[in-house]
Amino acid sequence: MPNYRRAFVAGGTWFFTVNLLQRRGNDLLVREIETLRHVVWQVRKRHPFTIDAWVVLPEHLHAVLTLPPDDADFSLRWRLIKSGFSRALPKTEHLSVVRQKTGERGIWQRHYWEHLIRDELDYQRHVDYVHVNPFKHGLVKRVSDWPYSTFHRAVAAGIYPADWCGDMTADAADD
Template sequence: MPNYRRAFVAGGTWFFTVNLLQRHGNNLLVREIELLRRVVQQVRQKHPFYIDAWVVLPEHLHCVLTLPPGDSDFSLRWRLIKTAFSRALPREERISATRQKYGERGIWQRHYWEHLIRDELDFQRHVDYVHVNPLKHGLVKRVRDWPYSTFHQHVVKEIYSLDWCGDVEIHVGGGD
């Protein structure tokens, strides 16, 4: 089994990618967006964190978040979010024997990707990545058209303009 090394920095800022277990053709996160929002808010009330940027796609999410000074336990927050979200859903997914053995659901991938933000440039690159992700995946032609993102809050705060990234035509397949 791999030995994961995590950077625990009190009051740190991290970029995360969190995936559903079954990604292909799955739209659970946008279908259950209100449940996800509610769960995140409940966890934030008991274990505060600041959302710098967040985007929810059909089968995964990306976010940049900052923990309070003196706190480095992002693992607790993700465990609580994933557990509460899973428990609120009906048991309809296929559950492997291994997951059954450990009392786990078949909703989320066990692990997630995290990256400790190192400086302002690293922060801006990751926040931009979060917001451009629906465009990157071909879900919209303009970043502003994706409703499940903090991009809209950043426009109100004048961090981005409404036409940030412009109108990009997405071409799929071969050709010129």
Template structure:
């Protein structure tokens, strides 16, 4: 079993990819978007963090967060989001014997992928990647058409134009 090493940078900004365990034909995250939003809101209330960008797709999500000064514990926040979301759902998913023995649900992949944002260019590229993801996966033709994205907040602030299509920078490779 690999020994995962995470860099902890207090007050850092991070890009994340979080996946459902079963990604094929699974629309759980958008079907239960209100539950996900409420869970994130509850975790942020107890353990604050700034959401710089976020997109929720049917079976995975990407986010860019900035943690408060002196705080580097993004893992706790993801654990609470994933467990809070899972606990609120009926137990209907398939669970392997390993997951049953560990007392785990069969909803989320155990790990998530994170990348520490290094500078402003890195930040901009990852935020663009977050927002272009629904186009990349063929869910919509234009970024503005996807409702589960912080893209709309960026339009309101004048950072992106409303008519932005599928032409954001795709130079960042994510762990999809």
């Protein structure tokens, strides 16, 4: 098993990708979006963090999060989000023998991808990546059409124009 090294920087900003265990044809995250929102709200209340950017897709999510200046424990927050979400759902998923033995649910992949943001350009690239993701995966024709994203908050704040990243329907008509 690989030796995962995590960069713990108090007050740091990270990009994350968190996946469901079963990704193919799974829409659990958008189907249970209110449950996920509630769990994130509860975790933020007890263990604050800033959501710089967030998008929830059917079977994975991306986020750019910033922790308080004296805190570097993003692992605690993801553990609480993943376990809280899992506990809120009925136990209907298939469990492998290994997960049965360890008492784990079969909802999330055990690990997640994290990247410590290095500078403003790195930050902007990752925030853009978060917001463009539903468009990139072909889930919408326009970034603004995806409802489970902080893109709408960023448009309201004047960070992006509402038509940012174009319109697939207009592009197709031009061909």
